[in-house]
Amino acid sequence: YITTAQKLVTKENIWIYNNKDTFSAETQVVQIPKDTMIEVKSIVFSKDGWPRLVTDQGYVSANKNYVKPTIDNIDQYITNIGKVEVKQDIWSYNDKDIFAVNTQSVQIKKGTILTVQGIIFSKDGWPRLVTDQGYVSANKNYVNLFN
Incomplete structure (x- = not known):
């Protein structure tokens, strides 16, 4: 079991419950998809x-x-x-899961603004930005938050 407060990634679809003592269909609040932080x-x-x-x-x-550390x-x-x-x-x-030449989709030029539709994690735990262009690295060396 995880016993420290930290950022985690879901290993499968899991539920959030509104009651710490009873995890049941009646206490389910929202389902969290696999590979979500x-x-x-x-x-x-x-x-x-x-x-x-x-x-x-x-x-x-x-x-x-159900969960693993980031x-x-x-x-x-x-x-x-x-x-x-x-x-x-x-x-x-x-x-x-694989950022390699054979999985490249579109080259994106410096200065392009992308809308991040979601964050998903690779099987090895790397965060990926889900965009309309495909999966993009979430590494701050390559992208900055844009206001």
Whole structure:
């Protein structure tokens, strides 16, 4: 089980619940898709002793079968939806897990403003920006938040 407050990534579709003691269909609030980052505010325990992850929306299972820690240097990556400006010529990719020549989709020029539709994580834990151009690196060396 995860027992410290931290940023985590969902390993599969999971539910947020409104009751730390009862995880059931009646207490489900919202489903979180696989490969989504969640920020854990604190840890609480159910009346039966199960650790629960506290989020802004409710409670999530702390079971490592459902969530895993983000990469250590997650702060070097964009992890929120909005607009980004491309800092140098980059590629978009058609595979979130493999950024390689054979998965390149479109070259994006420096200065381009992209709308981030979502953040998804590769199987190895790297955050990817979901754009209408494909998957783009979330690394702050390549993109900046744009206001």
